[in-house]
Amino acid sequence: MSAVSETHKAVLEARRPAVRRRWPLGLLLPLAATLLYEGLAQAGFVEARLLPAPSAVFAELKKLAANGDLLYHTTATLWRVLSGFALGALAGTFAGALTGASPLARRLLDPTLQALRAIPSLAWVPLFILWLGIFEASKVALIATGVFFPVYLGVMGAIRSVDRRIVEVGRIFRLSRVALAARILLPAILPEYVIALRSGMGLGFMFVVAAEIMGASEGLGYLLVDGQQLGKPAQILAAIVAFAIVGKLVDGAMALLARPLLAWQDAEAANG
């Protein structure tokens, strides 16, 4: 056998270059629409007072960025989303793991949780405000509620669908319960878990808008309300664009973080 360990060498060789960079075709449509709209607006076909041209929105964004408002409001929103996400995802993971792993816990808890899920989450708003006040706590609670359910359902479903035959491999090697969870269950559910967390984050952004519209003195949602009250559609659109960019960036970051853990999924299957 060679001096260099065979496995090590193989691992080095096996890491293929990341997927080839291709032109992001998905950008084509929004770009074209923006240009078209800009053209129509310049030509005076649309009422710029209600639907400002992309250039005006862009100028507004630049202004907000320059005077520091953009960073300030984005940070406030992000902080709320991330706090709510942390709480909701943590609770959802625990509850999902419990009901996924234990039929008893599932019979006990799942019907209640499913019933709660059927309530439109915004219906909780008045109650949360009553309990937690109008400041941060009620907003974070609302976001956490939104994040909880997709994570809960994702984790429970993923654990329930883990192939029992693979769990048996762990039994043959006499893994302890903890080792079984860490070395078999966790990696087995990871792909679905990442998807659950990402959709949880998506709901987090949905609910932060609601939370900030219902009353906030900072955050991108505040910019929306402020723009409406002051009749500044460019500011509203600028905030919407900022929401889109931040949401996409956060989702992309999550996907990127998970990627090395899920590298095995990218491999091509051998001869079908």
Added chain:
Amino acid sequence: MLILDHVSKTWPSGTEALRGIDLDVQEGEILAIVGGSGCGKTTLLRCIAGLETPSRGRVVVDGDVIDSPHPAVGFVFQEPRLLPWLTVAGNIGFGIADLPKAERTARIDRMLALIGLSGYGGRWPKELSGGQAQRVAIARALIAKPQVILFDEPFSALDAVTRRQLHALVRRLRKETGTTMIIVTHDVDEAVALGDRIAVLQPHPGRVYRLLDGPGAKGGAPEAVRQRLVTALDGSLAEGSARSDAASSSAGLWW
């Protein structure tokens, strides 16, 4: 080495899968187990592996009564059951995770060479053919140095050519490691190719119908063994259907 002492298994559903199986497996021997579908072959292997507990009787490996999975007993399933998130090397080394890294790596490399997959250590299971994946599964069982490896129809999903290659591999592994093996199969030729002895089970409930010698000094030429095996198998099936007509049991519906 491995003693089956009157092993019986009745499932909670009432199906009597095994009744009074007595077998004495010699060290370094390959015992092939043949029998019709539903006659309890898988159940028997799972009892030996400690994945199921016999209702009566006991399994003794090297002096230990088996009541849960035991380090001396390895298992190769019908499907490779590789963990898709581990590389080939990671899968092979799965059962020896607590060894020092250097030794673990050395053992994995030796296994890769032994199964003819040197250089495949960094591949993902998805990137293997069925035969390669089953080789990896065999290496994963072998690397923990069990005294017995149990195979449950390990090659039934493979084509005839690959199967012959894996028969040669199994014989070579036995020769090089001296590991005792019990191989359940549906395939008469496989039993003749691999078995030092061949146990024929009869169904409803599963019992040993005949215990034949494989090809060699006692069993004679492969063709003669094959002939005896086919005769015994036919006899066991006739026996089984006579019984199941009488009992009209609900068995056989599980798969």
